[in-house]
Amino acid sequence: MTQAFNMADLSTALPEVVLSLVAMVILMLDFIVPKGRRDWLGYLSVLGVLLTLMVLCRQWGATQSAFSGQYLIDPFALFFKILFLASGGLIILMSIGYLRGEGADSGEFYALILFATLGMMLMASAVDLLILYIGLETMSICIYVLAGFLKRERRSNEAALKYLLMGGFSSAIILYGIVMLYGLTGATGLKEIASTLTADTLSNPALILAMVMLAAGFGFKIAAVPFHMYIPDVYEGAPTPITALLAAASEIAGLVILLRVFLVAIPGLQDRWALLFYVLSLLTMTVGNVVAIAQSNIKRMLAYSSIAHIGYLLIGVVAGRELGISATLLYTVVYALMTLGAFAMVILLCVGEVKGERIDDFAGLAQRSPMAAAAMLILLLSLAGVPPTAGFVGKLYLFGAAIERGYILLALIAVVNSAISLFYYMKVAVAMYMRDLPPAGLALSPSRPLRVVLFVTVVGTLAIGIYPGPFLDLAKSSIAGLW
């Protein structure tokens, strides 16, 4: 037997090692830095994220398997690791001002975000069901705590409890699926599972059951309908940066393991799971968009909108192969950017007693701050999928892939859904531009890190919208060798 651990293996996981060291240092510094000056723990965390990104970029283009074939660095993993680190960094930046406003500044918050990002990175690289599960739990447990971080606020408590219960429940379902796959194939490695399955075993009902269990469990994690019931309450109650973390990073991490497991371990069942995701996608985008119309709380509205976007992302999974999966990858970047930007706007409006959570709080924003209103308008247009923003390009490739592969009806329903979504996004725009400023409106005073977040997300949204070529090429090259 070869040695279980060696230095070469460890060097493939160097970015993860760096990130966990940074997180532990932040956790310990929390005791030394006095309360009220913990802002710079946030800046230090961002530096740590940048350092990790630098270490990570040395793996560019490399494909290497490590830890007895359980861990794989490949362009696919690298793509998502960069996305998770960037999202994590932006979320820490938007937390700095938010925590000061809530009077809850602490190093723990940043450390937990870093640990959650670490879990996501593990998920991106996992090619073994056990490592995948460990990454998933590392991420989830951190987010359970973060969702309830505002201890004195009942809604935050409720969010944490609901997320904990539903998260535990869905993890159990995923474990059932994993156990069944292991029982049928005797392997936990994704490639090994695929090679063990023959034409005979593919029609085994137990295997179909395992597939359904995994799809349901991942469905909870990515908030697909009908596994979405807890999402609006959790998104509304959790601290806003954590809502952004849930929507932009944790759901995409769920999608990554979904892609890996279904594409690598059970590609033989593609006919069946494509049908499953067809139905899920249809339900998810329709329910998400229709229910979003009725919301008056912007965090709830964005929660339903994120559900709808997961539905769009699943179209790519249904379409499959290079075209569909690369469109899904491109859309994850687009989705992360515009979601982060939208939640940063909610934090921006958090002034004094106003929480910035009602759509009414956006009334007259154009008079109060024309720049902020313009930024929000660009993000809303992108969410709705109007050119020349990234949302349009992303949807174009997704729906195009569906049509190319013959899923005309699905693409048609998706287009109708986009039209529905335009209505509720524009409700916010109407409030910003056509309604008067309420007399009590205080002047906006965004913190500098929050401005950075808004700048990056808005510019990124426009850049992908106007010049999508390089991003699409990157998405395409990232899925090479995935199968």
Added chain:
Amino acid sequence: MLLSYLPILILVLLAAGFALATLFLSSALGPRRPSKDKLSTYECGIDPVGSARERFSVKFYLVAMLFIIFDIEIVFLYPWAVILNSLGLFGLVEMFFFLGILLIGLLYVWKKGGLEWTT
């Protein structure tokens, strides 16, 4: 194929049968002299006080959770100790990293007052 599990089934039946038979025989043959002390709840020999269904401090959960962490540390330490020779220096250093990470956790809990019973 199932036939090869037959001995296990027989063993299960024998074990269950033995347990049931002993229970039945001891209650059927044994003398029965109930008294107040014998019939009361056993609490390590002390007279039982109050109802068992009481609210108790949430701190017990904290202690239990901390215990589990170090319990699992031991679970990892034992197999490691058995094959330490073949793991070499790398294995030794690796385990100290693991212990170090848990130690940071302990320090954190300690500083946060998680080990204080009254706050």
